[in-house]
Amino acid sequence: MPLAAFNAVDPLVIAIVLYVLGCALLVSEVFFPSGGVLGFCCACAMVAAIYFAFQSGGISLAATFTAFEVIAAPFLLYFAFKLLPHTPIGRKLVGGAPESKDVDPVYGLDPLIGKIGIARSKMLPSGAVEIEGEMIDAVSQGQAIEPGQYVKVAEVHGNRVIVRLAPEGQRPTSSDPTELLTRPADELGIDELGIDGLGLDETDPDKRPPA
Helix, strand or coil, rough: HHHHHHHHCCCHHHHHHHHHHHHHHHHHHHHHCCCHHHHHHHHHHHHHHHHHHHHHHHHHHHHHHHHHHHHHHHHHHHHHHHEEECCHHHHHHCCCCCCCCHHHHCCCCHHHHHCCEEECCCHHHEEEEEEECEEEEEEEEECECCCCEEEEEEEEEECCCEEEECCCEEEEEEECCHHHHHHHHHHHHCCCCCCHHHCCCCCHHCCCCCC
């Protein structure tokens, strides 16, 4: 009786059901690797679909089903693999996608914007800048900067750090005497210091320094 009921079903319906089943098995093989078992079942379902299509409509319908299978298989595989990393099973199989900080070597430079540092080399326009104890390659914004001058990070573009002279009110004070030796004379206010700056007058014989 069941066989008679099966024979009463239109072969075209059976072909369509087998085609859909084959597509489902193909996608399942991607999400649930079975060592080729699901892939083999998919191939059997697809071949059987072509057979029943031939039984229903002859060679032309069988060729139509074959074309559908050939076209559908690559698209199904593409979308299955594209969706796989976003599913719980896919994340366990292939792992999560890497974050920016894992692949970008300069990730984290954006927080430097607004920081105050000190130039450690002459910037014409590029040079070395020390910010919070770390040496960073930077580019001055439209002006030359002497070693020892305080700078402020104005912009960050990828690994390109752009600085400008720090405003007077934002320059930190330091009690480190070695830092004073690296700062330019005009910033320390001693660019005019000389014999007169020591309170000596060359025209006064009594105030001339000893030979």
